[in-house]
Amino acid sequence: MKKISILLFSALSGIFFSCDKYLDVVPDNVATIDYAFNLRASAEKYLFTCYSYMPDHGHFNSNPAFMAADEIWNANPPADVSSNFYNIALGLQNVSNPFGNFWSGSRGGKPLFQGIRDCNIFLENIDKVEEMDVWEKERWKAEATFLKAYYHFYLMRMYGAIPIMKENLPIAATPDEVQVYRQPVDTVVSYVVQLLDEAYANPNLPETLGGTEQSELGRITKPIVLALKAKVLVTAASPLFNGNPEYADLKDNRGVQLFSSSYDVDKWVRAAAACKEAIDYCHSFGYGLSLNSGLATYTVNDTIEKEMRVRTAITMEGTTEVIWPNTNSMADVNMQRWSMGIIKPGATSNSGPKGILAPTIKMAEMFYTEHGLPITDDKTWDYAGRYELATAGEEDRFYIALDSNTVKMHFDREPRFYASLGFDRGIWFGNWVDNYDVTNDLGFIRGRSSEISARQGISNYTITGYWIKKLVNIETFCAADGNITNNIVRYPWPEIRMSDLYLLYAEALNEVGNGYTPEITEYINLVRSRTDLPTVEEAWDQYSTQPGYYNTKENLRNIIKQERAIELAFEGHRFWDLLRWKDAHRALNQPVKGWDITQKSANSYYRPVLLFNQHFTMKEYLWPIEIDELQINRNLVQNPGW
Numbered sequence: 001m002k003k004i005s006i007l008l009f010s011a012l013s014g015i016f017f018s019c020d021k022y023l024d025v026v027p028d029n030v031a032t033i034d035y036a037f038n039l040r041a042s043a044e045k046y047l048f049t050c051y052s053y054m055p056d057h058g059h060f061n062s063n064p065a066f067m068a069a070d071e072i073w074n075a076n077p078p079a080d081v082s083s084n085f086y087n088i089a090l091g092l093q094n095v096s097n098p099f100g101n102f103w104s105g106s107r108g109g110k111p112l113f114q115g116i117r118d119c120n121i122f123l124e125n126i127d128k129v130e131e132m133d134v135w136e137k138e139r140w141k142a143e144a145t146f147l148k149a150y151y152h153f154y155l156m157r158m159y160g161a162i163p164i165m166k167e168n169l170p171i172a173a174t175p176d177e178v179q180v181y182r183q184p185v186d187t188v189v190s191y192v193v194q195l196l197d198e199a200y201a202n203p204n205l206p207e208t209l210g211g212t213e214q215s216e217l218g219r220i221t222k223p224i225v226l227a228l229k230a231k232v233l234v235t236a237a238s239p240l241f242n243g244n245p246e247y248a249d250l251k252d253n254r255g256v257q258l259f260s261s262s263y264d265v266d267k268w269v270r271a272a273a274a275c276k277e278a279i280d281y282c283h284s285f286g287y288g289l290s291l292n293s294g295l296a297t298y299t300v301n302d303t304i305e306k307e308m309r310v311r312t313a314i315t316m317e318g319t320t321e322v323i324w325p326n327t328n329s330m331a332d333v334n335m336q337r338w339s340m341g342i343i344k345p346g347a348t349s350n351s352g353p354k355g356i357l358a359p360t361i362k363m364a365e366m367f368y369t370e371h372g373l374p375i376t377d378d379k380t381w382d383y384a385g386r387y388e389l390a391t392a393g394e395e396d397r398f399y400i401a402l403d404s405n406t407v408k409m410h411f412d413r414e415p416r417f418y419a420s421l422g423f424d425r426g427i428w429f430g431n432w433v434d435n436y437d438v439t440n441d442l443g444f445i446r447g448r449s450s451e452i453s454a455r456q457g458i459s460n461y462t463i464t465g466y467w468i469k470k471l472v473n474i475e476t477f478c479a480a481d482g483n484i485t486n487n488i489v490r491y492p493w494p495e496i497r498m499s500d501l502y503l504l505y506a507e508a509l510n511e512v513g514n515g516y517t518p519e520i521t522e523y524i525n526l527v528r529s530r531t532d533l534p535t536v537e538e539a540w541d542q543y544s545t546q547p548g549y550y551n552t553k554e555n556l557r558n559i560i561k562q563e564r565a566i567e568l569a570f571e572g573h574r575f576w577d578l579l580r581w582k583d584a585h586r587a588l589n590q591p592v593k594g595w596d597i598t599q600k601s602a603n604s605y606y607r608p609v610l611l612f613n614q615h616f617t618m619k620e621y622l623w624p625i626e627i628d629e630l631q632i633n634r635n636l637v638q639n640p641g642w
Contacts, residue, residue: 037125040132046122047140050147051219051328053115055102055154057572058329058493060338060357062108064088064100064158065575069584072468072570073358073592073611079459080356081338084108089588091615095624095642102158103625112151113165119148120168135204142202146220146228149195153232156188157576158623160247160639161258164191179635184258189236193229200225208285217317218327218492223285226278227323227496233274234504237267237511238580240621252637268511275505279498282323287498289313289530290321295474299437303398303415304429306531308474310419313530314494314571315473322494323501329493336476336488339468341453343428343435343443347482355453358462359421359570361593361608364409366565367417371543372533374562375409379545382408389602392425401425401444405602415531420569422467424448424595424605430474449600463611464594468570499527499567507560516551524560527567579621588616617641 037043056062061082066072068088078086084099084107093099097107105111122144126137155162161182169177183191199205200222207222235241243263250258282288290313295305313321315331340353347353365386369378376383386409392400399418400406404425422428424447430436435443447453447465455461475489502523509520525535533539536559540549549555561581565574578584592612599605619641630636 033121033125034128037128040129043122043126043129043132043140046118047144050115050119050122050144053110053112053118053151054147054326054328055110056329057326057495058331059334061085061334063329063572064102064108065572066570067357068100069575069578070360070588070590070592070614071363071574073360073464073594074356075459075461075463076612080354082108088620089614090612091617091620093620093624095627095638098624098626100158100623101626102155103623103629112155113163115151116148116165117168119144119151120165123148124167138202138204139206142199142205143220145195145202146199146225149192149199150228152188152195153192153228153235156185156192157235157580159625160241160622161185161250162188164188166191179633181252181254181256181635182258182637184256184260185236185241186260189232189241192232196225196229196232200229217325223278223282223287224324224496226274226281227501230271230274230278230501230504231496233267233271234508235576235580237264237271237508239582240580242267244582246618246621247640250637250640253635258637265512268508272505272508272512275501275508279501279505282498282501287320287323289498289502289526290316290319291530292316292319297436298430299439300429301398301438304438306415307419307429309530310416311470311472311474313499314497315471315491317491321499322492322497324495324497325492326495327492329495330490331471331473331493332490333485333488336472337484339471340431340476340484341422341428341445341447341462341467342456342482343422343445343453344432344478345452345482346480347452347478347484351481351483351485352456352478353484354456354460355462355467356459357468358464358594359466359468360464360611361466361595362590363569364417364421364423364466366562366569367420368414368533368562368566369543370412370414372414372528372536372539373544377540377544377546377549380543381412387606387608389606398427398429398438398442400427404444407606414533414566416566416569418469419531420468420470422469424453424465428469431472431476432478433480435477447595447597448602448605449598454597461597462594463597465597465605466594470570494571499530500564500573502527503560503564503567507557507564510553510556510560513553515553516556520556521550524563527563582621584621585616585618588614590614 036046060066064085068085074081074086087099099107100109101107102109102112123141126140161184163180164183205222209216243261244259245261247259248261291309295308313319338354338356341355342353365375369375369381371378375381388408389405390408390411392402392404406425410423422445424445427442427444429442432443445453473489473491477487478484479487506520506523521536536550541547550559564577578587591610592614593608594611596605596607596609622639624642625638
């Protein structure tokens with residue numbers, strides 16, 4: 001909020017790559033707003049400038065949720081990754097120079113208030129363009145309105161109460177007018193929903209991109225608008241924002257209370273209705289759970305087929321699963337190469353997989369057993385002996401290398417476990433030039449000290465002994481010489497997909513009701529059906545130590561939370577979920593552990609090693625506002641604890 005200007009901001013170079021001309025930004029030599037809206041071409045570039053503020057979630061260095069929780073861990077100090085969001089996980093957030101500063105834009109954060117200002121400039125000036133059809137102007141207005149809503153929501157999710165920028169202040173604004181106030185959270189949410197409703201109601205916003213999909217992929221459509229509205233309202237109904245007593249005393253210098261301290265179940269009612277509307281609308285245009293493994297040209301079996309349904313749901317371009325494929329957030333060489341382990345000889349640290357993004361043991365234990373139950377609750381599964389060694393037999397050969405030893409924890413798990421995680425002696429189908437035929441010997445991770453998948457050089461290794469298989473496109477492959485950098489197949493980052501929406505709906509229905517109903521578990525079971533897991537009812541009644549566990553509201557809530565943690569693992573959702581549920585001070589106050597990767601023998605390697613004792617305090621539920629901002633604007637108040 002430091003500058004108010006009608007001139008184009010200076011930081012416009014190099015923000016966006018594009019699909020051909022899509023997402024070109026305003027050139028630096030455009031001097032005035034009037035000139036920017038003199039021609040259709042320059043106005044279009046201004047629209048793409050508005051898009052350019054979208055956080056680049058497809059890169060681990062610019063997705064605040066990717067490494068700020070407990071899913072991914074790094075060596076300390078980290079190498080070949082930015083420490084901005086990792087420092088949040090380490091408890092190092094601060095007020096003088098905050099990590100992930102999306103308020104003014106620094107330390108990994110984009111300046112979202114600046115983005116909102118540019119959306120306002122666009123909306124105020126687009127009608128000046130004379131050579132455009134009215135319908136196209138209206139479409140562009142709807143897109144800019146959506147982006148304005150998204151940036152307000154993004155800030156609200158981080159900071160809680162924020163200033164609302166309905167329009168830009170004039171150049172002649174007085175000092176008092178510039179001293180804006182943070183608005184109550186409920187007011188911000190209402191404004192965001194109002195903007196989304198305006199965008200959706202615009203008849204010129206497309207329902208689908210149709211034949212223009214390749215050139216316009218990532219631009220806003222009506223299904224995206226409704227899906228975001230559902231996410232906004234679920235967030236607003238969640239414990240962090242719905243009757244949170246921790247913020248009852250947060251008031252500005254006018255005495256205005258910025259958080260409601262009264263719980264309102266009607267917020268969940270609205271959220272459930274929005275989720276159902278979004279689901280039904282998306283279904284009407286062919287969106288749904290992706291069951292296409294994309295493996296028609298490969299030789300697979302049922303085991304690999306189920307795993308690939310999970311992987312291709314997010315990595316295969318054009319899937320019916322992804323409602324909002326964000327081309328500003330392409331998962332390119334960095335995300336994929338940093339996730340993948342070396343599975344066959346020949347790769348080098350200069351051109352092969354790096355495997356730096358390391359899932360924690362906690363996340364490995366989060367996934368269900370083959371019966372669709374937590375590992376603590378399956379009566380057929382040896383939880384107490386999970387760290388003991390076992391030998392893979394013929395029945396395991398497409399999960400674990402035949403006749404090899406690994407811990408029991410890696411046996412008899414659900415398909416999403418094997419689709420999401422690479423681990424020592426774990427089979428890794430695809431991603432190597434000769435690794436797409438199950439009738440051949442498939443590649444697998446050899447992660448113990450001095451083996452091919454273990455530490456390569458100073459930084460190219462996993463600190464925990466796990467790799468992220470899920471984020472590597474099945475069509476990305478290492479050549480025979482181990483070079484992967486020239487063979488990365490990029491994909492747009494899945495901002496919102498159908499399984500996310502299904503689970504949000506189940507959550508909202510559960511919070512509205514008083515316990516189990518078949519309608520709630522219908523949407524959970526739909527997500528589970530992708531890999532043929534038993535239904536919630538069947539799993540708990542037939543295989544668990546607590547039959548009927550799902551019948552209470554609290555227990556079903558726990559089931560939904562774990563389902564989200566599994567289904568959306570490593571996609572940048574868990575951190576935001578833990579915050580909105582007010583679970584972070586429990587989940588992120590636990591030891592972070594990995595295997596002892598310095599060891600050569602299986603007996604020594606498979607010992608959980610403490611990597612860090614995480615410590616999350618109550619103040620960390622909201623981002624701090626930078627001290628400089630508070631000094632410039634005395635009407636801003638700091639978030640509690642900072």
